[in-house]
Structure formats: C-alpha cells, structure tokens
Amino acid sequence: ATSVVVIGLGRFGGALATELVRSGTEVLGVDTNEDTVQSLNGVLTHVVRADSTRQAALDQLGVADFDRIVVGIGSDIQASILTASLLKRMGVRSIWAKAISEQHGLILEQLGVDHVIYPEADMGRRVAHLVRGSMLDYVEFDRDLVVAKTIAPREIIGKTLEEAAVRRKHGITIVKIKGADGVWHAAGAASVVNEGDTLIVIGPVERTERFAALR
Amino acid sequence: ATSVVVIGLGRFGGALATELVRSGTEVLGVDTNEDTVQSLNGVLTHVVRADSTRQAALDQLGVADFDRIVVGIGSDIQASILTASLLKRMGVRSIWAKAISEQHGLILEQLGVDHVIYPEADMGRRVAHLVRGSMLDYVEFDRDLVVAKTIAPREIIGKTLEEAAVRRKHGITIVKIKGADGVWHAAGAASVVNEGDTLIVIGPVERTERFAALR
Numbered sequence: 124a125t126s127v128v129v130i131g132l133g134r135f136g137g138a139l140a141t142e143l144v145r146s147g148t149e150v151l152g153v154d155t156n157e158d159t160v161q162s163l164n165g166v167l168t169h170v171v172r173a174d175s176t177r178q179a180a181l182d183q184l185g186v187a188d189f190d191r192i193v194v195g196i197g198s199d200i201q202a203s204i205l206t207a208s209l210l211k212r213m214g215v216r217s218i219w220a221k222a223i224s225e226q227h228g229l230i231l232e233q234l235g236v237d238h239v240i241y242p243e244a245d246m247g248r249r250v251a252h253l254v255r256g257s258m259l260d261y262v263e264f265d266r267d268l269v270v271a272k273t274i275a276p277r278e279i280i281g282k283t284l285e286e287a288a289v290r291r292k293h294g295i296t297i298v299k300i301k302g303a304d305g306v307w308h309a310a311g312a313a314s315v316v317n318e319g320d321t322l323i324v325i326g327p328v329e330r331t332e333r334f335a336a337l338r
Numbered sequence: 339a340t341s342v343v344v345i346g347l348g349r350f351g352g353a354l355a356t357e358l359v360r361s362g363t364e365v366l367g368v369d370t371n372e373d374t375v376q377s378l379n380g381v382l383t384h385v386v387r388a389d390s391t392r393q394a395a396l397d398q399l400g401v402a403d404f405d406r407i408v409v410g411i412g413s414d415i416q417a418s419i420l421t422a423s424l425l426k427r428m429g430v431r432s433i434w435a436k437a438i439s440e441q442h443g444l445i446l447e448q449l450g451v452d453h454v455i456y457p458e459a460d461m462g463r464r465v466a467h468l469v470r471g472s473m474l475d476y477v478e479f480d481r482d483l484v485v486a487k488t489i490a491p492r493e494i495i496g497k498t499l500e501e502a503a504v505r506r507k508h509g510i511t512i513v514k515i516k517g518a519d520g521v522w523h524a525a526g527a528a529s530v531v532n533e534g535d536t537l538i539v540i541g542p543v544e545r546t547e548r549f550a551a552l553r
C-alpha cells in the first residue's frame with residue numbers, strides 16, 4: 124500500500140504508524156488526544172486531531188479514498204466498534220483493527236473487519252515460550268510451525284550439519300547461522316557450527332523447543 | 339523453567355501465564371484485581387490476590403524461591419517499577435517485565451531487569467509490514483533478518499526451487515512450503531511450488547518484502 128490511515132496512535136497504533144513511515148509508506152494519523160497528535164507532527168506524513176466516531180470527521184479527512192485503514196483504538200471498545208462500523212459503511216476495503224478481548228474481536232469480525240489483531244495476547248503467548256525455555260526468540264507461523272532463535276547446542280558444534288544430522292535426529296531444520304563475524308550465513312549441508320553461534324531454526328513446536336533447550 | 343510467577347494478569351500477563359500452563363510450566367499468578375484472580379482460578383496452577391508493591395506480600399508468597407518472574411504491570415508505571423525494585427533486592431535471578439514506553443523500559447533496565455518487553459510497540463512494528471505489503475505474517479529476528487509467510491508468486495510456480503533460482507534471483511531463501519494438503523514440507527532443491535502454495539521465507543528486510551510483494 125502506498126498510503127494508510129492510522130486511527131488511534133497509542134502504543135500500538137503509534138508504533139505501527141511510525142514504522143510505516145520508516146518503511147516508505149505515507150501515513151495519515153488521526154487521534155483525539157492533542158499531545159499525541161503534536162508528538163507525531165513531523166514524524167507522520169500528516170497528523171490530525173479528530174474523533175473517528177464522527178462521520179463528518181471521517182468524510183472531511185477523505186478517509187474513504189485510502190485503501191488501507193488501521194484502527195488502533197483499544198481500551199475504548201465503543202469507539203473502536205463505532206469507528207469500524209462507520210468505515211465499513213463508507214466502503215473502506217481493507218481494515219485492520221486492534222481488539223483487547225475475544226468478545227471485542229468477534230464483534231469487529233462480525234462487522235466485517237478483515238484483520239483483527241490482539242497485540243498484548245499475541246506477545247504474551249510468544250514471550251511465554253522465551254520465559255519457560257532458553258530461546259532468544261520464538262514465533263508461531265502456523266499451528267504447529269515455529270521459528271526460533273537459539274544458541275548452538277554442544278552436540279552439533281564442530282561438525283557439518285550433514286554430519287550432525289539435525290533434521291533426522293531432532294526433527295527441526297537449521298535455516299541460518301550467525302558466527303563470531305556477526306553475519307547471518309545460509310545453513311547448508313556443509314555448514315559447520317561453532318561454539319557460541321546463534322541459529323535460526325524451524326520446526327514443530329515441541330521439537331523446536333526441545334532442540335533449543337539443549338545446552 | 340519449571341515454575342514461574344506472573345505478577346499482573348492483564349491482557350499481556352494473563353495470556354503469558356495461560357500459555358505457560360498450556361505448555362506444561364507451573365504458574366503462580368498474582369494480581370490486585372479480584373475479578374481477574376477469580377477468572378484465572380483453576381486455569382493457572384495457583385492465583386493469589388496480592389499487591390506486588392508490598393514486600394510483605396512478596397515474602398508471604400515465597401516469590402524469592404522462583405527462578406523466573408514476569409511483571410506484566412503496564413499502565414501503572416509506578417507499581418511496575420516498585421515491584422521490579424523489590425524483586426531485584428530479593429535476589430530474584432531472572433526477571434521479565436513489560437514496559438509501556440522507552441522511559442519506563444530504561445528505568446527497568448537500570449534496576450537490573452534482564453528482559454524488558456514492549457508488547458504493543460513490537461506488534462505495531464510487525465503489523466505495519468503486513469499492512470503495507472501482502473505478507474500473511476512477518477517477524478524480525480535480527481536487525482536485517484526477517485521471516486515472512488506469503489503466497490507463492492507466479493514466477494516460481496511449476497518449477498523446482500533449483501530452476502527458479504530463488505536465492506540467486508531474489509536474495510531470499512524459501513524454507514518451508516505448504517501445499518493443498520495443508521502440510522508443511524521442507525523446501526529443497528527439487529521441491530516444486532504450485533499455485534496457491536504458502537511459503538515461509540527468510541532473508542534481509544527489503545529483499546523479503548519485495549519477494550513477498552510479487553504477485
């Protein structure tokens with residue numbers, strides 16, 4: 124998308140809007156809070172103080188002309204739902220909205236919001252795996268497919284990946300290796316893992332966690 | 339870790355605690371809010387109503403005996419900081435804490451908190467890439483290393499990965515392929531990608547986004 128409206132510039136919406144601009148996408152930011160609008164003035168392409176629950180405000184901003192709109196209003200569920208409802212009725216094609224509870228999310232889906240995001244819950248689940256294990260990072264990409272970042276376990280050090288037979292023995296695939304030079308290298312059959320190397324691995328949840336737990 | 343204390347069972351802490359239990363880790367949950375404690379009664383190993391800013395409460399709960407503690411208190415920065423300070427003075431070894439702003443996070447780091455998490459900001463940055471592009475998922479694993487989930491672009495369909503020369507032409511690596519059978523297959527030189535297949539790819543930020551944007 125070349126231009127996006129982000130309504131609600133809180134911790135989630137604000138970070139999203141800023142990252143969009145950083146990546147080269149134009150952003151129209153909208154928030155009711157004057158300080159918030161001021162703090163993003165000059166950071167986002169445009170920032171406007173407005174109440175997204177008012178049809179007149181949305182019309183004035185020409186919001187219907189944007190292909191993608193993000194609603195980052197969380198705690199104020201009523202405002203989130205009212206805004207989503209107005210946007211759908213205005214024919215906005217692609218809406219992303221934050222939800223703070225399952226009920227909130229279900230209502231947004233019922234209204235036709237295409238993508239409902241649960242930032243805190245998703246991060247809570249992700250960090251849970253870091254807290255219980257010894258992984259540097261962990262993300263679920265599908266129901267039983269996760270990618271993890273972990274320090275190389277002793278048993279594969281000094282061998283080629285083919286000799287270590289990682290996939291056969293551990294049921295996971297090492298995808299990238301970062302050595303002392305700090306550069307990520309593709310992991311191939313002839314790649315040798317050294318002590319202290321960082322690995323990116325992919326596999327099923329349990330296998331990946333078990334491999335990452337090896338010392 | 340076999341047992342973890344989670345203080346602050348909000349959207350982040352609650353999801354984290356629940357995921358820990360689901361993964362087989364014992365959890366002692368602590369929150370000041372009675373309804374929150376009740377809702378997690380029977381879900382977590384133990385849930386107690388207590389104020390984590392009071393030394394006496396932490397002593398009573400035997401919090402110092404746990405190896406890992408998560409502080410999921412966000413909006414109440416004062417309570418978050420007081421709690422972290424008490425935990426550090428009690429000699430707790432591994433502390434994970436949510437921060438809602440950079441300032442908040444810096445103070446927690448100054449106090450010696452090992453892992454500071456910014457759930458909303460991290461998710462905001464991640465979702466920004468989904469909103470601007472056409473990826474199904476996207477996660478940064480290092481400064482210029484990202485993993486993305488995307489639908490196979492037309493130009494590699496019907497060829498083996500070796501023929502498609504994806505790494506040479508696009509500077510990214512296809513790691514996994516999910517076909518119509520809904521099963522994730524390892525991506526090898528002889529793997530053939532079919533129309534509609536979902537791919538897990540890894541590579542530098544720009545290359546990966548550009549590859550994922552191919553129709």
Ligand SMILES: Nc1ncnc2c1ncn2[C@@H]1O[C@H](COP(=O)(O)OP(=O)(O)OP(=O)(O)O)[C@@H](O)[C@H]1O
Pocket residue numbers: 130131132133134135136153154155156159173174175176195196197198199202223458
């Ligand atoms: N009707 C509205 N129109 C425009 N902006 C709004 C409206 N209601 C709330 N906002 C803004 O949305 C932002 C986020 O909303 P809120 O603080 O309610 O949710 P939150 O879930 O706590 O957010 P986060 O955790 O992402 O900071 C705030 O900056 C707030 O000013």
Ligand SMILES: Nc1ncnc2c1ncn2[C@@H]1O[C@H](COP(=O)(O)OP(=O)(O)OP(=O)(O)O)[C@@H](O)[C@H]1O
Pocket residue numbers: 243345346347348349350351368369370371374388389390391410411412413414417438
């Ligand atoms: N001193 C305290 N002791 C124990 N629990 C606390 C304390 N202060 C706050 N909490 C609890 O921590 C939880 C999360 O805190 P809060 O709502 O302030 O942060 P938040 O960032 O809005 O959280 P989230 O977005 O994760 O729901 C709440 O359930 C709250 O009752």
